[in-house]
Amino acid sequence: MVPTNYYVVLSAILFGLGVFAFIFKRNIITIFMSIELMLNAVNLAFVAFSQALGKLDGQVFVLFVIVVAAAEAAVGLGIIILIARNRQSLNVERVDLLKL
Amino acid sequence: MTPQLVVFFVLAALAVIGAASLILQKHPIHSALSLIVVMVALAGLYLLMGAEFVAAVQIIVYGGAIMVLFVFVIMLLNAGVEEHTSISKMAGPPGLLLVVALAGFIAATIARSTESVQTASQTGAMASTKGISNMLFKDFVYPFELTSFLILVAILGATVLAQREKH
Numbered sequence: 587m588v589p590t591n592y593y594v595v596l597s598a599i600l601f602g603l604g605v606f607a608f609i610f611k612r613n614i615i616t617i618f619m620s621i622e623l624m625l626n627a628v629n630l631a632f633v634a635f636s637q638a639l640g641k642l643d644g645q646v647f648v649l650f651v652i653v654v655a656a657a658e659a660a661v662g663l664g665i666i667i668l669i670a671r672n673r674q675s676l677n678v679e680r681v682d683l684l685k686l
Numbered sequence: 687m688t689p690q691l692v693v694f695f696v697l698a699a700l701a702v703i704g705a706a707s708l709i710l711q712k713h714p715i716h717s718a719l720s721l722i723v724v725m726v727a728l729a730g731l732y733l734l735m736g737a738e739f740v741a742a743v744q745i746i747v748y749g750g751a752i753m754v755l756f757v758f759v760i761m762l763l764n765a766g767v768e769e770h771t772s773i774s775k776m777a778g779p780p781g782l783l784l785v786v787a788l789a790g791f792i793a794a795t796i797a798r799s800t801e802s803v804q805t806a807s808q809t810g811a812m813a814s815t816k817g818i819s820n821m822l823f824k825d826f827v828y829p830f831e832l833t834s835f836l837i838l839v840a841i842l843g844a845t846v847l848a849q850r851e852k853h
């Protein structure tokens with residue numbers, strides 16, 4: 587039996603790595619992948635608490651998170667294809683249309 | 687050191703190494719493969735917690751569908767090695783410090799509050815899949831129906847966004 591705290595700490599570490607990848611990476615696809623990493627870290631915390639409390643609500647929420655992540659991936663990758671077509675680059679620093 | 691604890695530490699190390707590899711790899715396809723390692727390790731952790739349905743969905747939807755979509759787009763756009771400017775290199779060290787602080791804060795806060803959570807006695811996976819389907823189609827039936835609508839909208843959005851406009 588693994589203590590719930592271990593899962594929560596692992597979840598926080600993975601979330602932190604996701605945040606770091608989000609702000610450090612320059613490739614728009616990799617940035618998108620780091621969002622998925624953060625969602626996965628939160629899912630881990632959901633399941634850990636679901637197990638700790640002996641209730642299944644957390645696992646049902648994980649299913650909803652996965653569905654939303656799938657929808658988000660479909661729309662987000664469509665946007666990435668548009669950006670790549672219009673800017674001929676995947677570097678986020680080239681996407682500066684709103685910059686003064 | 688119980689066997690569960692050993693399995694936990696192996697899978698946790700695998701997940702953290704995969705996440706670090708996602709950051710360190712320069713090519714997006716290598717980052718995508720690292721992310722698949724993280725997802726498979728997390729599926730193993732779900733199995734360890736007795737959430738076998740979530741583990742299966744994690745493998746099928748995340749490891750299968752979403753990551754295949756990512757790899758497909760990477761290959762479609764022929765994404766190369768990413769380039770770093772001097773500003774983005776400068777953001778690394780302070781960003782790392784802030785992220786360590788953030789992760790420590792989250793872990794400390796939640797870990798402190800879990801002490802009040804009394805651990806329920808393990809009732810042997812408590813028919814997890816059956817329980818989930820009961821909740822999904824009884825208590826959460828309206829959100830469940832809404833997700834199908836969300837997916838429909840996402841399909842339409844992706845199709846409209848990615849189609850080439852006619853001149």
